[in-house]
Amino acid sequence: ASSSPLERRAAETLYLFDRREKESEPGERALQIGESADYSGFRARVCQTLGISPEEKFVITTTSRKEINCDNFDETVKDGVTLYLLRSVNQLLLSATKERIDFLPHYDTLVKSGMYEYYASEGQNPLPFALAELIDNSLSATSRNNGIRRIQIKLLFDEAQGKPAVAVIDNGRGMTSKQLNNWAVYRLSKFTRQGDFESDHSGYVRPVPVPRSLNSDISYFGVGGKQAVFFVGQSARMISKPADSHDVHELLLSKDDFEKKEKNKEAIYSGYIRNRKPSDSVHITNDDERFLHHLILEEKEKDSFTAVIITGVQPEHIQYLKNYFHLWTRQLAHIYHYYVHGPKGNEIHTSKEAGPFNNIDIEISVYEKGKAPKIVNLREIQDDMQTLYINTAADSFEFKAHVEGDGVVEGIIRYHPFLYDRETYPDDPCFPSKLKDEDDDDDGFIIEKAARGKRPIFECFWNGRLIPYTSVEDFDWCTPPKKRGLAPIECYNRISGALFTNDKFQVSTNKLTFMDLELKLKDKNTLFTRILNGQEQRMKIDREFALWLKDCHEKYDKQIKFTVFKGITTRPDL
């Protein structure tokens, strides 16, 4: 039975500490505001409850010693407030008081969770890294699929279909109501979630080790999906259905909804999940979202799926996604290179038959009014950095690093030879070498195009995906030696590499950097071993590597040698 505002006000409770005398009762008294909800009525009740004569001089104050009176009673004496009963406002607090507080996290914990997380570095727009959080989740969700694992990123920028939206849709295992509820709980990770009652596992189980840690288990913190949606836009509609379920579950989190709840003094973290039959979109009435009708209609073709639909997309993101399609899809192809191509990467002569790694389809599509949709499968992209490294590599050196107390890092170094007149070490298509300049005239500085140049050797991958802002410059066993070594010094500039590890090494919450990978790798107790023909070998890595590099130089570098200039001959016969 609902109560009137007056009844609710009368039922509000406050906590009064009597601190008039040293001998006063130390604990609090819980009092209700009562029916005459003004100062004089309240003061009378205090006298009555504590047996104080109405003539006695005393004050009632807040814990900041602000005296309560008729004028400020309503705004100061609120439900749950702690008050003092004192002889005077500035009386010394003879014994301590305990003041009840609530410190619910502000809803910006969700709404601003992504805003200042994905920063630009080295000229890269970080938007792909936010999208990567959603792809990570879809890889996890599809990890037990039989058949094709389909992940679609759809940019719905056709104004005829409503406001701009970004949708990430997978054919993974989907979420029950409970799991969708858990998705919304910030910082609830796979480690802290209790076993899902309806599912058949009761807690998190580590995946078995696989090459390059391509375990699809790329979740750790319980925040990534939320950070991503609130970096890209201001509202997320989650739609999901598990395989064995008849019902689709739908949950909306939006900045507007939080602001409305705050304004109406409603519970911020309460909401509801809509449960409905597949392909039922009667609840979509907003014309801005009419694209949802078509998306939802497709549901009946699917056993299980999850769709993350972001609206309120930041205008600068829309511009970037439209105008730099090539750039950011290539970034994604780089990040997920080994997921879409397998542990060996995008080798030129791989079989095109479906196999354990041809079964991950990450498909990006852009829909704009009056234009044909742009669609690309990440596997088709042939100029991401890892593909370029693999295509130009003449040979590779595989190794492992065993870090004391922690895990194992797999590594590979590739050799990019000098062929005739130029280095083959690939340029980053995002940053064409500044030194490729046509007008190097006599007065200019003649600068050799350095192969690797200032770039670090190693990119770093975590659970199979790129961690974009951590690189490892080199190790002491693959850095140019001070004295002349077995191979010429320029050979050290012809190597690139990659390091692969799992969550035995931590990454930062935004998955942009490792916490301390390089520090651990460079610890004096770290042991490096070479992997030759799949076998791990204990040997001195310095020597192994130096021999390999010399061998690469002798086998692969092709340089035209000029002998001493002897003079000019005239050939009148030609």
Place this chain on the structure above:
Amino acid sequence: ASSSPLERRAAETLYLFDRREKESEPGERALQIGESADYSGFRARVCQTLGISPEEKFVITTTSRKEINCDNFDETVKDGVTLYLLRSVNQLLLSATKERIDFLPHYDTLVKSGMYEYYASEGQNPLPFALAELIDNSLSATSRNNGIRRIQIKLLFDEAQGKPAVAVIDNGRGMTSKQLNNWAVYRLSKFTRQGDFESDHSGYVRPVPVPRSLNSDISYFGVGGKQAVFFVGQSARMISKPADSHDVHELLLSKDDFEKKEKNKEAIYSGYIRNRKPSDSVHITNDDERFLHHLILEEKEKDSFTAVIITGVQPEHIQYLKNYFHLWTRQLAHIYHYYVHGPKGNEIHTSKEAGPFNNIDIEISVYEKGKAPKIVNLREIQDDMQTLYINTAADSFEFKAHVEGDGVVEGIIRYHPFLYDRETYPDDPCFPSKLKDEDDDDDGFIIEKAARGKRPIFECFWNGRLIPYTSVEDFDWCTPPKKRGLAPIECYNRISGALFTNDKFQVSTNKLTFMDLELKLKDKNTLFTRILNGQEQRMKIDREFALWLKDCHEKYDKQIKFTVFKGITTRPDL
């Protein structure tokens, strides 16, 4: 009046959706569990309430279609649960249902807020950056002090005094109960806080622009202090008193306390503030924390203060703080260089009288059993990077960058000349140049010690403090030109610089990087102006800088020139 468990159970409410028929009532029915809190009793009540014949066949299920029965009733039918009334378990959901959920953020939102934030980069231990969050807060709290602004970082590592603790204590304005309550609210920033009723300002006011943006207003997100305490340890005791208050306010946030509340099914985000008189430590009974008695005793000497006391300090942090005192205090001196020395920095001949910038004392002290305390004031440190740059600079070039639509970035470039036999560009004491090697023999590679080498030109400061992991390599007007310019190419290697901006440019939540400073500075609409004798000049910065660099070379570089070798003479007379 408290109720018995049975009474509470009976009062629990569930929400039942009748979906047996298309014509069934679309909304939910709220039902109480009732007195016979088992399945058969419940089923009978459902029949009664909905007017269903007891012989009728129906099932009651969860929203995952799990059928309720006698065995699972207690664990499945909980307070607030949504249930379906269906003809059969697999019946199609003819119309949608709305399922109430709660999605309170997990308390790891606080407890793990710092754990994966402060990452290592370029070989630096990130612990100073976490401590910086607390110094930022103290700078803000002391920004309106008359007289000395005192910030003390005390490492209490004397086992005789209890378990290890890190305390950050300032003589700033302190916090009322309400403000201390607000401190605990994650993501409640100065922008979102309503005016504090007891204080005299109702909302956030931007500080007036000051040189180098040394505005002491280094808060933005409402998370820094929490992230810092939970990066360093597992418990934070906040003690604070405003100037005009008689009472000290104390609040404890700890991982253990959250875990206990969770176990006891108590409200996670409820707690209490202890209000007491200054220097009263009767509530400290744990022997592990006896160091608090002395700290608390000092309170009566203070008008206003805040103390942040972190316990449960991670062992690796204790080791680092003890063993690398020199390193991390130097890091802090670098971060706050311009706060402790003023906008011109640590120039050699500054007045030592108290002035607007000699009034910030950031004092670090380490207390260990059996050792004399190590105490250092950041102002005393003479080998932080900015001091080294300033001390070795022969000249400086000041400029501003006006970014379209945003703010202004102040900049300075310093020239470190070549003197006789060596570059004066300072080495980073953390990373001594690898090329300072004694055994450069004939077979070795003769590598010139590059001055700046591969290092970027510009460090970046935000609201006056260093943002450690963002650097700007160069601008096109101060990068070596392709053709020979006015100054020899090596002069470009003799410059260092710093950029200063305020929150018109965003930083990431952990304050380790700028979000997009370099992108904005390198935008084609960004306008650079030179500052000469304090006056801003519109000119072509390329030419101005090139002329300045040439001038520096001619005035300051001192090289011994060797003429052509003419032969060896024997001097038998010597």
